[in-house]
Amino acid sequence: MLFTGVDIGGTNTDIAIVDGGVLTRKVPNDAGLKRALDSLEIRGRLAVSTSQPLNRLVTGRPSSVHSITIPGPGLPSPGSVAGMVNHRGDVLEEIDPAAIRAVLEEQVSEYLAICGKFSVRNPALEEQVKAIALSYYPPGRVATSHGLARLGFPARRVTTEVNARILEIVAEMTRTISPYARDFLFFKGDGGLTSAGAVLQNPSVLFNSSPAAVALGARYLSGRSDCLVVDIGGTTTDLVPLYNGAPRMQDIRIDGNITFIRSIQVVNIPFGGDSVIETDLCPRREGNPMAFGGVRPTLTDALNCCGASIGDATRSRSMDPAIAEQAVREYISGVSEEVHASGAEIIVGTGYLAGHLIPEISREAGVRCIIPEHADCANAIGVAVSRVSLSLWVHMDTGKGRMVINGDLMRIDQDMDDDELIAWCKEEVRRRAVEMGAPEEDVADVSLEYFHAYDVVRYGRRTERIADLQVSIAPGITVDAE
Amino acid sequence: MTTGIVYHTEFLAHEQHPLHPERRERLAYTDDQITEEGLWEDPRIVRLDPRYASREELSRVHDEHYLDFLEQSSRTGGVIDLDTLIPPGLFTQARLAAGGSLVAGESVLAGVVRNAFAMVRPPGHHAGTYSGAGFCYLNNIAIMVQSLKNLGCRRILILDWDAHHGNGTQEIFYEDPDVLFTSIHQSPFYPGTGDVTEIGAGEGRGYTINMPVPAGSSDEVYQYLLSEVIVPVAKEFKPDFIAISAGQDNHFSDPLTGLALTAKGYASMMASAVGIADQECAGRLAAILEGGYSVEGGLPYTNIGIIAALAGMNLSNIRDPSSYEPLLQQARDPAALSRVEAMVGRIRETHGDVWSCLS
Numbered sequence: 014m015l016f017t018g019v020d021i022g023g024t025n026t027d028i029a030i031v032d033g034g035v036l037t038r039k040v041p042n043d044a045g046l047k048r049a050l051d052s053l054e055i056r057g058r059l060a061v062s063t064s065q066p067l068n069r070l071v072t073g074r075p076s077s078v079h080s081i082t083i084p085g086p087g088l089p090s091p092g093s094v095a096g097m098v099n100h101r102g103d104v105l106e107e108i109d110p111a112a113i114r115a116v117l118e119e120q121v122s123e124y125l126a127i128c129g130k131f132s133v134r135n136p137a138l139e140e141q142v143k144a145i146a147l148s149y150y151p152p153g154r155v156a157t158s159h160g161l162a163r164l165g166f167p168a169r170r171v172t173t174e175v176n177a178r179i180l181e182i183v184a185e186m187t188r189t190i191s192p193y194a195r196d197f198l199f200f201k202g203d204g205g206l207t208s209a210g211a212v213l214q215n216p217s218v219l220f221n222s223s224p225a226a227v228a229l230g231a232r233y234l235s236g237r238s239d240c241l242v243v244d245i246g247g248t249t250t251d252l253v254p255l256y257n258g259a260p261r262m263q264d265i266r267i268d269g270n271i272t273f274i275r276s277i278q279v280v281n282i283p284f285g286g287d288s289v290i291e292t293d294l295c296p297r298r299e300g301n302p303m304a305f306g307g308v309r310p311t312l313t314d315a316l317n318c319c320g321a322s323i324g325d326a327t328r329s330r331s332m333d334p335a336i337a338e339q340a341v342r343e344y345i346s347g348v349s350e351e352v353h354a355s356g357a358e359i360i361v362g363t364g365y366l367a368g369h370l371i372p373e374i375s376r377e378a379g380v381r382c383i384i385p386e387h388a389d390c391a392n393a394i395g396v397a398v399s400r401v402s403l404s405l406w407v408h409m410d411t412g413k414g415r416m417v418i419n420g421d422l423m424r425i426d427q428d429m430d431d432d433e434l435i436a437w438c439k440e441e442v443r444r445r446a447v448e449m450g451a452p453e454e455d456v457a458d459v460s461l462e463y464f465h466a467y468d469v470v471r472y473g474r475r476t477e478r479i480a481d482l483q484v485s486i487a488p489g490i491t492v493d494a495e
Numbered sequence: 496m497t498t499g500i501v502y503h504t505e506f507l508a509h510e511q512h513p514l515h516p517e518r519r520e521r522l523a524y525t526d527d528q529i530t531e532e533g534l535w536e537d538p539r540i541v542r543l544d545p546r547y548a549s550r551e552e553l554s555r556v557h558d559e560h561y562l563d564f565l566e567q568s569s570r571t572g573g574v575i576d577l578d579t580l581i582p583p584g585l586f587t588q589a590r591l592a593a594g595g596s597l598v599a600g601e602s603v604l605a606g607v608v609r610n611a612f613a614m615v616r617p618p619g620h621h622a623g624t625y626s627g628a629g630f631c632y633l634n635n636i637a638i639m640v641q642s643l644k645n646l647g648c649r650r651i652l653i654l655d656w657d658a659h660h661g662n663g664t665q666e667i668f669y670e671d672p673d674v675l676f677t678s679i680h681q682s683p684f685y686p687g688t689g690d691v692t693e694i695g696a697g698e699g700r701g702y703t704i705n706m707p708v709p710a711g712s713s714d715e716v717y718q719y720l721l722s723e724v725i726v727p728v729a730k731e732f733k734p735d736f737i738a739i740s741a742g743q744d745n746h747f748s749d750p751l752t753g754l755a756l757t758a759k760g761y762a763s764m765m766a767s768a769v770g771i772a773d774q775e776c777a778g779r780l781a782a783i784l785e786g787g788y789s790v791e792g793g794l795p796y797t798n799i800g801i802i803a804a805l806a807g808m809n810l811s812n813i814r815d816p817s818s819y820e821p822l823l824q825q826a827r828d829p830a831a832l833s834r835v836e837a838m839v840g841r842i843r844e845t846h847g848d849v850w851s852c853l854s
Contacts, residue, residue, distance in 0.1 A: 086758065087799050088532050089812040097816060100527040100795055105816040131531055167533035271536045465504075467520050468513060469791070475513060479523070 014493035015057025018397025020226050029393035037390035050193050062200035062396045064222035067179050077122035078174045083129030083138050102134030117149045124177035125150050128158035128170040133420050153181040159420030160214040161273050162406035172273045175217045183216040196450055202276045204229050205402020205488030208449040221276045228253045228260045230395030231361040234385035241357030245364035247287040248298045252280040286313040286366045294340045303328045315340045316369050349377035363391035400491035401451035405442045405484050412477030438484045446486050454492035460485050496609035498806040499543040499602050501595040506616045509588040511580040516788045517630040528795035539806045541608050545595030555641040558625045575627045589632040596635040599781040600643050610780040610805050618785040620661035620740045636740050636783045637667045643736055652734035657742020657785040658752040660689030670699040675732050682707030691841045701849025708835050710753030711828020714760030716835050721767045723839050727852035729771045737772045737780040743787030743797045747826035751788045755826040762800030762813040
């Protein structure tokens with residue numbers, strides 16, 4: 014099998030082609046995504062990680078997003094309109110279309126997020142509000158919350174606002190990439206792959222995927238499942254611990270608000286190869302190192318002054334050698350302290366400068382180190398060798414004859430007992446993953462993450478059954494690349 | 496400061512039998528509602544894990560023979576009464592509910608949280624010293640109150656607003672002047688006790704205040720009793736802890752009772768209780784779940800109201816679905832208030848010599 018992985022970073026796009034051997038390439042982002050894709054002959058499966066542009070959107074200047082919420086009874090929420098879905102997924106109060114039109118006419122903004130309480134049990138009211146909103150907004154600028162699948166209205170609301178802001182740019186990227194490979198896959202922040210169609214339902218899954226890509230690439234290249242990955246980038250150094258081959262995951266917060274955006278746990282040290290050196294090492298980037306045509310001395314230039322030859326090393330020599338040595342020492346001791354504090358026994362170094370800095374960091378921290386071949390493109394390699402990961406959040410209600418899977422409603426006409434339901438859901442998640450392009454071997458293991466079921470009793474009789482469950486195919490390395 | 500919620504999925508495990516009104520379905524919808532409201536992630540809420548109450552903690556309230564009986568019957572299954580079967584494993588589950596209540600009290604007293612709500616099952620307030628009854632096995636709130644006394648609380652006010660009279664709790668503290676037991680309950684109704692004339696005995700005379708209310712009593716009745724009886728008496732008693740038997744079977748949609756309280760009514764009642772606690776005892780208050788059988792239509796809304804009031808959240812949107820309005824009108828009896836006013840007159844007669852605010 015052949016795999017092509019693309020990771021669009023802050024300044025460069027890294028490309029890796031894996032087919033037993035590994036071919037890697039770096040293309041500057043200035044030329045645009047299309048030029049980067051033009052520059053390679055895409056072979057085999059194409060997977061793309063695009064976290065950098067999205068990270069900027071998520072963490073950067075807030076563009077104007079208007080939220081319409083349908084909270085029903087309970088805690089109030091900003092932007093609320095009439096309407097109510099209850100915990101069983103019944104619509105108990107209808108929306109008021111005229112009031113919604115009035116709100117839309119009054120509140121003009123760039124993007125619209127629509128979030129109703131219990132919409133993951135019945136998306137009808139969100140869909141009705143969206144239908145009205147499409148007279149005021151283009152479809153690419155309206156996001157709804159039910160596709161987020163999980164209970165947790167405040168987190169869904171914030172995540173939907175993020176989705177409203179990034180939906181259009183993700184759609185545009187999809188249009189750019191698909192002519193090169195119609196069935197290309199996106200690489201997610203949890204380290205797994207998914208289809209473009211699924212991403213357009215919930216584009217926030219793309220957030221912060223680069224560290225996950227590095228972690229997976231480091232595991233693939235080093236063969237180590239339990240280690241600390243130390244990735245030295247241009248602006249930051251990221252420490253990612255791996256346990257049984259997987260990083261730890263968490264839901265990120267935005268401005269203190271919990272979201273449903275999954276991201277791996279990373280220790281972020283604000284220094285990297287492009288960090289500027291004044292008298293000390295500074296936690297910021299101001300263009301390229303001098304060795305790559307920049308004007309300010311950086312950590313990379315300091316390494317050149319200490320004997321390395323990275324880029325055009327002669328251009329780095331204008332630095333004061335004493336300051337250069339001091340800056341390198343400062344960096345190494347800072348990172349080794351964090352490595353030591355992590356309790357790791359072995360580190361895997363990645364990134365462009367790994368070979369120059371990791372051995373010294375490992376010595377000072379007193380841990381072993383591995384710097385695998387192609388360590389500078391571990392991110393793109395991680396993207397290339399990843400596999401489809403997928404979760405289904407299922408709510409079954411026999412009394413209502415309804416099943417909701419990831420926010421989509423379907424009718425059920427025959428009752429299933431608990432074992433039948435679990436088996437059906439496991440098969441369904443496999444079917445969906447294979448449809449996205451996963452080989453059968455990758456979907457063999459489906460885990461039941463959660464199961465809860467109970468009977469509804471009326472007038473002393475068991476009349477209905479309600480079940481909630483989650484089944485998942487975990488991220489990892491595709492069998493075909495192992 | 497934060498509100499602690501004691502909750503564990505083990506609280507769903509207890510079932511006398513699958514069709515019993517006090518069944519695992521009771522808290523499932525509430526859990527959904529709390530999760531959907533994002534309360535488990537809210538910085539104002541802390542989830543507290545229960546523990547198992549020790550034999551010694553149970554013995555402070557219950558007779559050793561009764562505890563032996565309960566423990567032994569739980570191995571194979573047994574019967575207390577027709578409403579209160581002992582399914583295998585019951586003793587362990589009941590000890591967890593009692594321990595959950597202990598955690599609520601201890602966490603408040605230690606200042607870990609400002610106040611707390613123990614969403615425990617099975618309930619406890621019908622269980623007396625010598626026997627369980629009415630779905631109850633161990634008296635959770637009494638076990639918590641005894642423990643708080645051991646930890647140094649001198650005066651504790653119990654407010655039992657479950658639709659049924661808390662006869663077990665009343666019996667346990669009937670002669671104790673350090674525990675003021677107040678109860679609002681439907682009358683006539685199960686268990687048949689809780690008349691105005693039951694006022695306590697010995698040193699505890701006057702420290703039991705029963706407020707029986709007729710079917711159809713709604714929000715205005717409860718607010719009236721708070722302002723006419725409970726708040727003035729609380730001010731005079733000066734408790735250093737308030738314990739609430741927070742039954743939710745007085746909701747107008749409850750299938751087993753005839754009262755007509757709304758979700759908003761619950762929230763304002765709890766807000767009033769929090770207000771008394773703030774004034775009298777630095778906010779120290781723990782609520783223990785008792786009954787409540789409108790599992791699907793009522794509990795999700797009343798529980799959110801109670802939690803929001805405890806946590807000082809915005810209560811403006813706490814309400815029942817608007818489609819319930821006809822049901823409320825059916826359940827509510829506007830004439831109830833005048834009968835309750837007369838009942839309060841009788842309380843003044845029976846308690847006026849002990850409480851100057853009632854004389």
